[in-house]
Amino acid sequence: MPPTYDANTVPAISVSELTHAFKGHQALNQVSFAVMPQTLHGFVGPNGAGKTTTLKVICTLLKPNWGQVQVFGHSVRSEPIAVREKIGFMPDHFSMYRQMTVFEYLDFFAAAYGLKMTQRDQVINDVLTLTDMDGRRNDLISGLSRGMQQRVSLARVLVHDPDLLLLDEPASGLDPRARIELMEILRELRRMGKTIFISSHILSELAELCDSVTIIDRGHVKFSGPMDALLDADAEVSRFTLKFSQAPENATELLTAIDGIVSAEIPEYSSGNEFDLELDPASDSNIVLSSIIGLGVPIVSFAQRRKQLNQAFMDLTTRGVRP
Numbered sequence: 001m002p003p004t005y006d007a008n009t010v011p012a013i014s015v016s017e018l019t020h021a022f023k024g025h026q027a028l029n030q031v032s033f034a035v036m037p038q039t040l041h042g043f044v045g046p047n048g049a050g051k052t053t054t055l056k057v058i059c060t061l062l063k064p065n066w067g068q069v070q071v072f073g074h075s076v077r078s079e080p081i082a083v084r085e086k087i088g089f090m091p092d093h094f095s096m097y098r099q100m101t102v103f104e105y106l107d108f109f110a111a112a113y114g115l116k117m118t119q120r121d122q123v124i125n126d127v128l129t130l131t132d133m134d135g136r137r138n139d140l141i142s143g144l145s146r147g148m149q150q151r152v153s154l155a156r157v158l159v160h161d162p163d164l165l166l167l168d169e170p171a172s173g174l175d176p177r178a179r180i181e182l183m184e185i186l187r188e189l190r191r192m193g194k195t196i197f198i199s200s201h202i203l204s205e206l207a208e209l210c211d212s213v214t215i216i217d218r219g220h221v222k223f224s225g226p227m228d229a230l231l232d233a234d235a236e237v238s239r240f241t242l243k244f245s246q247a248p249e250n251a252t253e254l255l256t257a258i259d260g261i262v263s264a265e266i267p268e269y270s271s272g273n274e275f276d277l278e279l280d281p282a283s284d285s286n287i288v289l290s291s292i293i294g295l296g297v298p299i300v301s302f303a304q305r306r307k308q309l310n311q312a313f314m315d316l317t318t319r320g321v322r323p
């Protein structure tokens with residue numbers, strides 16, 4: 001469970017009216033959202049939506065044309081060094097020194113972060129344990145699977161113990177098992193108090209993992225808030241699913257004869273006891289339910305249908321790939 005906050009809590013990331021163009025090409029347009037500390041926040045959008053550009057601004061690699069971005073209250077413009085101390089950025093591509101061992105690679109970065117030789121061994125052991133890479137310390141990076149290399153990449157961003165992890169498409173190219181294991185490691189890091197900002201093309205991939213989500217499309221924020229609110233906002237107000245324990249043969253006729261039910265259809269792959277109902281938006285679903293009960297057929301469930309995550313994502317974003 002993510003922690004609760006009062007009004008004075010400083011967001012881990014605060015983005016306000018962020019706007020940026022590359023040679024006249026508008027990559028971000030008035031982008032605003034906030035990420036609270038110790039949460040896992042998904043940043044989702046199709047190709048070219050502006051995810052990497054936003055991430056680059058947050059980690060001080062790109063100066064935006066316009067807008068305010070703060071990390072734990074530090075401005076990326078005026079306090080970039082304070083911001084860098086707080087963040088660990090894992091880019092979407094590997095730029096690993098493949099002929100190094102895992103230890104040499106992590107030691108190199110730990111030294112670059114200014115950790116003393118006496119501390120480094122312990123820190124590297126700790127990050128290898130955290131990423132479940134104990135025993136791989138002396139392996140050559142070039143011999144590791146993509147999933148293992150991804151974990152080394154994650155271990156690298158943990159060596160200076162940042163409060164905020166910014167991960168650009170960390171699950172891309174991983175097989176399902178490596179993906180699940182990576183998600184488990186991210187959950188553990190959140191339990192330890194880290195804030196994790198994770199970008200992806202695929203909303204459903206993050207659904208179970210994330211506390212909150214921002215959906216971006218063509219440089220515009222389409223939704224930002226708790227994962228549940230995304231589904232509730234997208235609940236199909238007039239669509240319900242009804243399940244009888246044993247539907248009568250003429251159930252469709254009986255249901256459509258009820259005042260307020262516009263249509264009743266047996267969904268594909270159903271046993272015949274389940275019905276997708278469309279209600280007149282002006283009708284009261286409680287009254288409709290009373291009428292269904294009045295048919296005298298035992299009911300197993302009657303529930304408003306929520307859109308599938310993939311459908312919610314498709315509805316919020318635009319068709320086609322952005323150039």
Ligand SMILES: Nc1ncnc2c1ncn2[C@@H]1O[C@H](COP(=O)(O)OP(=O)(O)OP(=O)(O)O)[C@@H](O)[C@H]1O
Pocket residue numbers: 022023025026027045046047048049050051052053054201322323
């Ligand atoms: N250096 C650049 N010069 C010109 N245009 C750029 C540059 N970087 C990004 N863009 C454009 O800005 C838009 C946003 O790109 P960005 O890489 O932020 O999207 P993204 O959501 O990360 O996409 P993807 O999922 O494909 O990585 C795209 O239209 C892209 O072509």
